[in-house]
Amino acid sequence: MTATPAITIRRTRRDDVPAIVAMLADDHLGSARERLDDPLPASYYDAFARVDGDPLFRLVVAEQGGRVIGSLQLCMLPGLSSQGASRGLIEDVRVASDCRSRGIGEQLVQWAVAEARSHGCKLVELLTHHTRVDAQRFYERLGFARSHVGMTIRF
């Protein structure tokens, strides 16, 4: 019997960017929006630098046995409402397609909720596409409520 290597959640490094973009592209909604050229378009690295250099954001990966198998971005946004409490926004939760149903997404999301809470956020919010019914059940299981309608406009 081989032990499963433990999962580490850690800050994203610049050389993790291609693995994250590959996960973003491996998705029926994301595939048309990403560009998996080698090398990757510089716009991905520019965005990484903007996120990585700003204390409002946490861009993290789940790593197992040296491989990046999941990622998530947490934003902790100041604002006046709720007596000036910041709110957390979770974006771009992804798990490699061959690593799903092993609790990796759950560990990532619970890490983000705890991180937001420990930084004074009174609310964490996210949007899931209305077709992602499994994702909605997943978030409900983690304590999220289907309280809002998420509305988008895309250019």
Place this chain on the structure above:
Amino acid sequence: MTATPAITIRRTRRDDVPAIVAMLADDHLGSARERLDDPLPASYYDAFARVDGDPLFRLVVAEQGGRVIGSLQLCMLPGLSSQGASRGLIEDVRVASDCRSRGIGEQLVQWAVAEARSHGCKLVELLTHHTRVDAQRFYERLGFARSHVGMTIRF
């Protein structure tokens, strides 16, 4: 016949904070979350300073005849998805209760969408409480789609 004074959308000043908080509190969902003490709790001014000092945010008010009658916060968030394009998040859209149905919210939201677009955002998103059916129709009229489920966890 008296002409209606024009509406100006402008950056929020520190002395606008009480008017914004009053609008946030004048709402069946917001009333329990805000504190309208005089003077206001310092946490509101601390949050204002964090938002006002960060180029990712636009906290604006609609002013008419010297009175603040609406407000909105736009966040322009960097991230890896969509080839590293930033995305806009609109939060805390409010119009004074005696000034509704005059197109003020529409001017605020259209200002925010144009601002996000001009700064390279490819997407603008927002959450509206599932009970705010009028708000959902309003955003659909402005070109937003009911594409997502907005999920929240509150501490």
